[in-house]
Amino acid sequence: MIDHEMKIFTGNSNRDLAQEICKYLQIPLGKASVGTFSDGEIMVQLNENVRGRDIFIIQTFSNPVNRHLMELLIMTDALKRASAHRITAVLPYYGYARQDRKAEPRVPITAKLVADLITVAGADRVLTLDLHVGQIQGFFNIPVDNIFATPVILEYLKKLDLKDLVVVSPDAGGVERARAFAKKLDASLAIIDKRREKVNVSEVMHIIGDVKDRDALLVDDMIDTAGTITQGAKAIKNAGARRVLASCTHPVLSGSAIERLNGSVIDEVIVTNTIPLNGKEQACKKITNLSVAPLLGEAIRNTHNETSVSSLFV
Numbered sequence: 001m002i003d004h005e006m007k008i009f010t011g012n013s014n015r016d017l018a019q020e021i022c023k024y025l026q027i028p029l030g031k032a033s034v035g036t037f038s039d040g041e042i043m044v045q046l047n048e049n050v051r052g053r054d055i056f057i058i059q060t061f062s063n064p065v066n067r068h069l070m071e072l073l074i075m076t077d078a079l080k081r082a083s084a085h086r087i088t089a090v091l092p093y094y095g096y097a098r099q100d101r102k103a104e105p106r107v108p109i110t111a112k113l114v115a116d117l118i119t120v121a122g123a124d125r126v127l128t129l130d131l132h133v134g135q136i137q138g139f140f141n142i143p144v145d146n147i148f149a150t151p152v153i154l155e156y157l158k159k160l161d162l163k164d165l166v167v168v169s170p171d172a173g174g175v176e177r178a179r180a181f182a183k184k185l186d187a188s189l190a191i192i193d194k195r196r197e198k199v200n201v202s203e204v205m206h207i208i209g210d211v212k213d214r215d216a217l218l219v220d221d222m223i224d225t226a227g228t229i230t231q232g233a234k235a236i237k238n239a240g241a242r243r244v245l246a247s248c249t250h251p252v253l254s255g256s257a258i259e260r261l262n263g264s265v266i267d268e269v270i271v272t273n274t275i276p277l278n279g280k281e282q283a284c285k286k287i288t289n290l291s292v293a294p295l296l297g298e299a300i301r302n303t304h305n306e307t308s309v310s311s312l313f314v
Contacts, residue, residue: 004054004085006304009046011059011071014276017092018058020293025301030055032078034071042067044074051083056127056300061095062275063254069095069114073121080122088303089123090296092274093222093250097132100139115139127299127309129274129292130221130249145309147299149249149272152290154184156270157217163242164214166190168207170232178219190216192232212240222250223269226257230264237265250274251281251289258284 009030010018022029031047057079059072072089079087096110115136118126125143137144165187169178171194182189190209216236223229223246233244244266251271258280261269269284271277272292281287295312302309 004052006054006056006300007048007050008056008058008300009075009079010057011068011075013062013068013071014058014060014092014273016276017060017273017291017293017296020291021058021297021300024293024297032075034075042070042074044071044078046078046082049082050079052085054086054088054304055079055084056088056090056303057123058090058092058296060092060274060276062093065095069117073117076118076121076123086124087122088125088127088300089118090300091126091128092292092296093252094128094131094136097136100133100136111136112139125303127296127303129272129296132221145299145303147295147309147312149274149290149292149295150180150184151312152272152292152295153247153249153270154181156288156290157185157247160245162215162217162245166209166211166214166216166241168192168209168211168216168218168232168236170194170218170220170228174220177221181217181219185217187217188214190236192235194228194232207235207239211236213242216241216244218244218246218266220246220248222252223248223257223271224252225255226253226260226264229269230260230266233264233266243267245270247271249292251277251287253277253281261286 007030008022009032011034033045035043037043057075096114100111119142127145129149131146137146167178167182167187168190169175170192190211193206218232229246236244245268246266247270249272269286270288272290298312299309
């Protein structure tokens with residue numbers, strides 16, 4: 001009987017997280033050279049035998065996104081051609097997810113395009129965290145496990161001295177996520193009614209729910225330019241909130257995000273390490289960075305052992 005030994009590889013997108021996961025699982029990180037030719041093309045070489053092995057590639061879509069996507073695709077192709085038994089793409093942050101439908105004329109559906117690329121490259125299944133929208137799972141013709149960082153963030157929040165907590169969704173699309181947090185924290189729910197005029201620019205209209213004299217927690221799946229979250233925090237504070245916290249799974253933090261957060265009324269921003277923080281982001285005293293390595297480690301272990309991944313959330 002063949003023993004399909006588990007091996008974990010990674011590109012250059014979030015090596016620290018990959019090493020932390022390997023440490024949690026008590027296995028070495030797979031040996032691979034992932035670099036570039038002189039013209040910038042991605043160059044990959046596997047430096048150990050993977051024939052018949054159960055392979056997990058940990059690769060997040062951090063900046064530069066296009067390069068890290070190509071690293072994933074080329075590593076997957078190399079593993080497939082080296083006769084790996086099964087290849088699971090572990091994507092802590094699934095990028096290109098915000099264009100998930102034709103919301104206006106003559107636009108692409110990049111979430112579907114990237115799903116096709118990953119599948120054609122040779123991945124047998126996908127493991128990811130907090131997809132921007134759940135229906136992206138249906139864009140793949142291979143199994144997709146979309147797990148949630150909620151337990152990691154909730155464990156931290158329960159240690160804080162929060163009084164009369166209200167969980168706030170920054171827009172109507174995030175109500176389901178905010179409701180789940182509110183239920184777990186035994187808190188009330190509020191919603192910000194927001195009208196977006198153009199990409200990465202938003203305008204807060206009004207707040208549905210009571211935030212006066214309460215601690216407020218803004219919950220989202222990602223913080224990109226931080227415009228939405230800081231405008232929402234200002235509106236909540238103006239409505240009488242005692243203090244304002246924000247949390248997200250994916251700290252994209254592009255453009256002037258750090259400057260906006262530093263200048264905002266937000267007291268603390270709770271994020272996870274699905275995307276690595278750079279020096280400026282690490283220096284931001286408002287940011288608390290939590291690790292999802294144990295969560296992903298357990299999900300990888302359960303996938304390898306053919307046991308339930310959803311059992312992690314029971």
